Each structure stands twice: as structure tokens, then as C-alpha cells.
Amino acid sequence: MNFSIKKIIVITLVVISIIAALLGCDSDSGSEPDMEFHKKNQLTTIYKYGISPLNTDFVKETTTLVETIKRFQNDATLVNLQAAQKQWKAIQKVWKQLELYDLGNIASSFISFEINRWPSDIQRIDTNIKGTQVLSTAFITSLGSSSKGISGIEYLLFSNIENTSVLDMYTTDTYASRRMEYLLALSEDLQTKSIALQALWQTHGDGFTTALENGISGSQNLVVNAMVALIEEVILTKLGKPLGDSNGGTVDTQLLEAYYSEFSKEILQQHLIALQMCYTGNFGQNTEQEGFDDILELIGSKDVADKLIEQFSVCQSAIDAIQGSLQEEIISKPAAVVALKNSFRDLLVLIKIDMANRLGTTITFNDNDGD
Template identity: 55%
Template structure:
């Protein structure tokens, strides 16, 4: 190696070190003016999701949970049919909000496992009954020490929507105590959720990176997870996918309240709004469809929007409750499941492909 080649080597190495230093020093930039077009879109999308969907839903969830707590307390004070019906109706209002919020179990909020505390499905009815038949005082403190399988939205449904004509007076009284304790706990969890999201705002809207920790990729993974849950658990199991085709009503989520179809409806609304960024009447409605158009996948953007409409059509084709339709028109439910499967393929395969999942939302090395 002569002097000039050594100089060449040194120049190369110094250039490389310079490149790495510049790269590292630019890593933490925060100036919006420095954002590329893609980052600008991503930032706008995340801000849109947070400001116009997550926060309004979390705030609404807090209001609805507090209202449910008031109504169950009113029912405890006077166990009339009308008070019970009012509590049941309010439970449905809570579910309507939660099933849209369910999609956003992300980042620091997901790490807190609060979504399990709010709604773990299916609930453990045997353990709930054991708690009611026990001797401990059934209040918010008692519930706070218990696991997620005996509390939250699904447990409240079990208590509100099951009749206990043959049960003892003690059981009925303690059941009401348990119900109130659960709604009090839910109210606390709703407050915690609001605090968690408020604390996580900066992290959520600021995670613009392309890796698995990036908020946009987390939202895509959450969409995929929710659609898979709808296909496998919320429609597949009731259709008998796991037992050789025998219809299983009890495998439906919220079959006691016959609210299963509405739950899927709310999931679908949440997914479509998330995809389109169409949360509020603001000029700031950036969604995945805009992102796909930005990277030149206009046709895919349209295909996914069309598939959302198809899912809605299949859901609308179910006239009565999901429970009744499963027994009378199984094919309609199967068609609904198929429409979600086609939506899954478009998001998990096609959208992931054009967004480059190999280098984005993967957690292992590649070569």
C-alpha cells in the first residue's frame, strides 16, 4: 500500500465516520421543517388519530363509565325492572365506545395491560359466582385485588344480563354489590386510561420511525390483530371453525346481551375510520388511504375502501341479532367472516407489502 492508497483509505474511513456522526446527530431532530413529505404525512396521521379519535373516545368512555356506575348504584338502591333496564342500556353505551377504542391498545397504554382490566373476554363466570357466594365484602377494594377475568365489561354483562329467579336473596344482594363494585372499578379504570393516554401523547405522535416501535406500524399491527380476532374468535368459533362445524352460540362475544353484532359493527367503524382518518370534520383527515396514494398505490387504497363497504354490506345483510342469525342463516354469518378475511388479506398482505414490512414492522433480522 503506497502513501496515496493509505490516504484514500483514511479519507474513506473519515468520510464514513463523518456520515455516522451526521446520521446520529440528526436522529433526534424535532423541527417540523425538517420532516420529509412522508414523515409529514405520518405525523399528520398520528396527530389526527390522537386528537380526533383516541382522545374523544377516551373522554367519552370516562363519561359513559361514570354514568353506568351511577345507574348501577341507582339499581342497587331500587332493584326495579326499569332501573335494571336503564343500567343495561348504559352498559351498551359503554360497549359502543370501548369497542372502537379497543383498536388503540398501543405503546405505553398496551404495556400497562389496562385493556385487560377493562374488558377481558370471555369472563370467568364460575369464579364470579364463587366470589358472590363467598363471604368477603364485595366493594371496589375487593375488585381491585382480583384478576381481569372476573371484572370489567364482560363481567358486568354477565351480572346484568343473567336472570337469577331461583337464586337466594343473599346471592341477589351480593350480586348487586358485586355489580356496583365492578362499575366503580370500571370508572376508576376509565380515569386511568385517560391519564395514560394524556401521558403517552408525545410518545405516540412522535414515534415516526419505521421500525416496529413506530406508531404507524403499531396501528397497522393493531388493525391486523383486531381483524384476526373478529375472524377467529368473534365469528369463527361461533360458526364452529374449531369443533367441526357445530354452531356455538355461547362462543359469541356478549351473547347474553345479544350485542354481538353491534360489537362487530363498532369494530368495523373503528377500523374504517382509522384507515381513512375520517374522524372529524377537519381539514386534517390523513389516513392510511392518503399514505397509500402518496407512495403510488392508489388502486390498493381504493380496493381496501371498497372492501370496507363490502364488510358493511355483509353486516347489514344480517337482519336480526348475530345469535339468531347464526341459528337461522349460518351462511350470512359465514359470508360476513369471509368479507373480513378478504379485508385481512388486503391489509396484512397487500398493504404490508407496499409499505415494506420486511424492513418496517418486523422484529427480527433479515438478509
């Protein structure tokens, strides 16, 4: 083989190598720079269209609650009591979506405990009402989280199945005046905490959307772990304990979250809505819908993406199958509640194992582990 032929062969091989490399770059949609671009879009979508609007709504609803309770204080009628109860439910619908995003710097602040520590210490609440302490802002601030917040307000507004009996506690009871003062003070403290939470997110929002690294400090990793923790809480605590999973099978409806208000099913609905919107990136008011499903398709895991979409529908169907309140159904048709719990368990497997493995997520230990 002469020198010219060798030279042609070498040049040809070099050209082929360059073309192959270029084609490889074009087809490698999961390359590191490309993944960072999509991850940035996904996190921006979550913050801009999910977290930020929820914080705005939460401040708005807590402010309205304060106004509603002040009207109730000035005119303690059944109508005004019912208005306060309705507004409490409006707050829960927002909070139970926002609760998903208790992560990173927000979780480290422990502000969520101040906003909603469940279950409430009702004995301590009653002791505070019957005490002699001035129910000032400083006193409320000094209280443990289980004596205030959303759950504490629920107890004060729904402490009896008969609203006429609840109203009596604010009108004719020996401690009626202090009970009203305590209720108003808790609502004002909740409003203050909602404003503080919004400020925290405004401070840390940019950090959330730019933490693109893999590993436990990356925002995508934090979000996946938050989804896992919430679903585990639903399975083990919000459904499992009332069903008797941890006490030999004895059903106990008083272990349901929002037992007094019979709002347990609606809370689970809001959790599911938050989880699904976070997964798809479809928050209703945006066109920049970059979600986990898009990331999974990007890395060639459309099978997992589709299974998750299907499982969200299964969970929704299981909630829809609960005809009355969760309190009623767990007694009369426990099988339907078990089916609901199992639907969330299947969702957990898909997120904690299938999706997490495909994304390279590090699942960290949380208090609900043990499923």
C-alpha cells in the same frame, strides 16, 4: 475541439444536471422528509380526533354507568335494570372502538385486560358473590381480570334471557344484596380504570404522534399491526369459533362475544367503524383528514387505497345483511355469518399484505396468527 467549446459543453452539462436534480426533488413526493410530514399529520389525526375523544367518552359513559347502577341499587325496579343494561351497551359502543388502540405503552400496561377480559369466568364471579369477603375496592382490585370488567358486568346484568328473572336475582335471591354490591363495585372499578387509561394516553400521546421511524417501534407500524390483530380476532375468535371452525363444524352461539346481552353484531359494527375511521382519518368532526388512504396515494398506490375503501363497504353490507341478532342468524342463516367472516378475511389480506407491503410495515406475531 477547442477549449471554449469544451468549457461550454461542461457548463451546459452541469446546468442540465442541476435542473434535473431540482425537478427530481419537486416530483419526489414520497421523499423521506415529505413522508415524515404526512406520517406526523396522520398520527396526529388519529390521536386528536380518534383516541383522545374516545377516552373522554369512555370516562363519561363509565361514570354514567356507576350513577345508573346506584339508582338501581336504591330502587331495584325493572325500569332501572333496563336503564343499567342500556348504559352497558353505550359503554360497549365506545370501548369496541377504543379497543383498536391497545398498542405500544398502553398495551404494555395490560390495562385493557382489566377493562375487558373476555370470556368471563362466571363460576368465579358466582363464587365471589356467594363468599364472605367484603366487596371492597381492594378486593375488586385483587381479582383476576376475568372476574370483573365490562364482560363481568354483562354477565351480572344479562345473566338470564328474561329480565324478570334477572331482577329476582337482585331482589328475592338469597345473595341479592351481595350481587348488587358486586355489580356496583365492578362498575366503580371500571370507572377507575377508564380514568387511568385516559391518563396513560395523556402521558404517552405526544410520544405516539412523534414516533415517525420505520420498523416495529414506529407508531404507524404499531397501528397497522393493531388493525391486523383486531381483524384476525374477529375472523378466528369472534366469528370462527362460534361457527365451529375449530371444533369440527359444530356451531356454538355461547362462544360469541357478548352472548348474554345478544350484542355481538353491534360489537362487530363498532370494530368496523373504528377500523375504517383509522384507515381514512375521517373521524367525523375534523377537516384534517390524513389517513392511510392518503399515504398510499402519496406513494403511488392508489389502487390499494381504492380496494380498501371498497372492501370496507363490502364488510358493512355483510353486517347489514344480518337481519336479527348474530345469535339468531348463526343458527338460522349461517351462510350470512360465513359471508361476514369472509368479508373481514378479504379486508385482512388487503391490510396485512397489500397495504403493509406498500408501506414497508413489519407485521409482528400476535396471538391470533394462524389464519
